[in-house]
Amino acid sequence: MRRAVVKALVELAECDPRILLLTGDLGYLVVEPFSERFPARFINVGVAEQNMIGVATGLAEAGFIPFVYSIVTFASLRPYEFIRNGPILHRFPVRILGVGGGVEYGHNGASHYGLEDVGVMRVQPGITVIAPADHEQARTAVRKTWDLPGPAYYRLGKDDESTVPGLAGRFELGRLEVIREGADLLFITMGSIAGTVAAAAESLAGDGVSCSVAVVASLNPAPVADLREILGRFPLVLTVEAHYLVGGVGSLVSEVIADSGLACRIVRCGIRSTPDGVSGSQAYLHEVHGLSAPKLADTAREALAALDNARSTGG
Amino acid sequence: MTGGENVTPQKIRRIILEQSKRAGVGHIGSALSVADIVAALYANVLRISDPDDPDRDRFILSKGHAALALYAALFLRGWLTEEGLNTFCGDGSLLGVHPEHALRGVDFCTGSLGHGVAMGVGAALAARLQQSSLRVFVLVSDAECNEGSLWEAAAFAAHHGLANLTVLVDLNGQQALGYTRDVLDMSPLAGRWRAFGWDVTDVDGHDAPAIASAVAGLNSASGPPHVLIARTTFGKGVSFMENQIKWHYWPMTDGEYELALHEVDQTP
Numbered sequence: 069m070r071r072a073v074v075k076a077l078v079e080l081a082e083c084d085p086r087i088l089l090l091t092g093d094l095g096y097l098v099v100e101p102f103s104e105r106f107p108a109r110f111i112n113v114g115v116a117e118q119n120m121i122g123v124a125t126g127l128a129e130a131g132f133i134p135f136v137y138s139i140v141t142f143a144s145l146r147p148y149e150f151i152r153n154g155p156i157l158h159r160f161p162v163r164i165l166g167v168g169g170g171v172e173y174g175h176n177g178a179s180h181y182g183l184e185d186v187g188v189m190r191v192q193p194g195i196t197v198i199a200p201a202d203h204e205q206a207r208t209a210v211r212k213t214w215d216l217p218g219p220a221y222y223r224l225g226k227d228d229e230s231t232v233p234g235l236a237g238r239f240e241l242g243r244l245e246v247i248r249e250g251a252d253l254l255f256i257t258m259g260s261i262a263g264t265v266a267a268a269a270e271s272l273a274g275d276g277v278s279c280s281v282a283v284v285a286s287l288n289p290a291p292v293a294d295l296r297e298i299l300g301r302f303p304l305v306l307t308v309e310a311h312y313l314v315g316g317v318g319s320l321v322s323e324v325i326a327d328s329g330l331a332c333r334i335v336r337c338g339i340r341s342t343p344d345g346v347s348g349s350q351a352y353l354h355e356v357h358g359l360s361a362p363k364l365a366d367t368a369r370e371a372l373a374a375l376d377n378a379r380s381t382g383g
Numbered sequence: 384m385t386g387g388e389n390v391t392p393q394k395i396r397r398i399i400l401e402q403s404k405r406a407g408v409g410h411i412g413s414a415l416s417v418a419d420i421v422a423a424l425y426a427n428v429l430r431i432s433d434p435d436d437p438d439r440d441r442f443i444l445s446k447g448h449a450a451l452a453l454y455a456a457l458f459l460r461g462w463l464t465e466e467g468l469n470t471f472c473g474d475g476s477l478l479g480v481h482p483e484h485a486l487r488g489v490d491f492c493t494g495s496l497g498h499g500v501a502m503g504v505g506a507a508l509a510a511r512l513q514q515s516s517l518r519v520f521v522l523v524s525d526a527e528c529n530e531g532s533l534w535e536a537a538a539f540a541a542h543h544g545l546a547n548l549t550v551l552v553d554l555n556g557q558q559a560l561g562y563t564r565d566v567l568d569m570s571p572l573a574g575r576w577r578a579f580g581w582d583v584t585d586v587d588g589h590d591a592p593a594i595a596s597a598v599a600g601l602n603s604a605s606g607p608p609h610v611l612i613a614r615t616t617f618g619k620g621v622s623f624m625e626n627q628i629k630w631h632y633w634p635m636t637d638g639e640y641e642l643a644l645h646e647v648d649q650t651p
Contacts, residue, residue: 114538114542122501122505123505125505126501126502126507127508130437130506149498150498
């Protein structure tokens, strides 16, 4: 997604001189298409993320649209208060590109994981929060939101190859995208783990369980109306995210269910505990945290069985 | 009331006392500390034909808790009405203890220390990219130099040769709970800024003409960014507040208020 976004930025920057790209000394073999095409509009601020956000705030006040680039946690958590008191309070169009949601930086360890970024960003009413599911959707999302009046945060995956089946790059602010239709169970997911959810749904189909899968890439504004409508049609929803259970799409769906008084039961799948120091690939860590396709399918079966059991006992 | 000639340290001090008494709030000593610096800036330094002019000089009161001094200057320049000034700390007012961008004349929200220089760096960089000759001034407290983020911004500004950026340090030697030498000693402050690549000028922070003159002598076209280390007295102008820690937060009694006004009125 990161390369797709930089490519989209180059195209947009050709037409709009307000676009700048700042990096906190990250993005090797990613940012070069921009830095080589627009050297005067590319600034490596060094390893100083608070300053990067502060500088972007000053640039935005003067009319620029600065995009800032770093790894999710360094882009969102380290300068969080600067984001809040800067672009959010001033309503300035600073764009924060966080790369590597969840455990994408697997072997790099917990310092590099992005487990709470959507949560901490989503609590701020004044910032658009977008977590695309693949590089095609990331491109569409950037092209549709780059010139919004206020700030925006983009949680980008590292994968620029695979695509989520059925998504076809669709994105609308404040909407969700249904990528698979089924009757027994609803999955709602965000971010690049959507591909894994699609695989889980496919595997469940082989067992005769028919699943719908919805992708929420627009976390703020949240697709409340879409969620209310689709949740009203299912007795059970599984939310899946490479994010802590609190604050992400599982929390969002819980809020909509509670606010709307829906009967849909929810099972949230996500990261449940603080990283314990055990390193591994993203695939390994997803397995450990119950987020691999087979584990998600198991959770879905158990949840359906529990629902059936509850119904038969009148619960 | 449109010109800078109306902005004097004495008028700023009087407004600080009147408004803090009326509102019953503190931060009086911090605001009095910068009255001469703010007067120098708004009388003789800042090129602002209109607060909405995109090519105006930018000013960031990074030590936002001295906002009353800024509100006083905006009022004395005619950019804030008396009615507006009198809403200070009232319900529904845009004039809180710390400045808000929503108030005309306030370029950036501040209040969280260590934030202003980074935004000022961005403003200075923007001016360079836009080939504007506007200059950016950031007023920080000496205790604010405790903040690591300030030094991130200082390093960046020097590396990029942002000559159009000037930081003014209100060196009053006090912070909320004690004297800076006791809490976290940052001396020699001039040496630290110099080590970060800045052009450092020492100035009497209560000599407004000297401050304006020092700024006038700076090369804002090329070379390193500038810092004026402005030696000040916390609570300056009110004898019983000077160098007293309690006047960081304390509001005035009626008797203290009368005495303070009397002293300020006696000092031109």
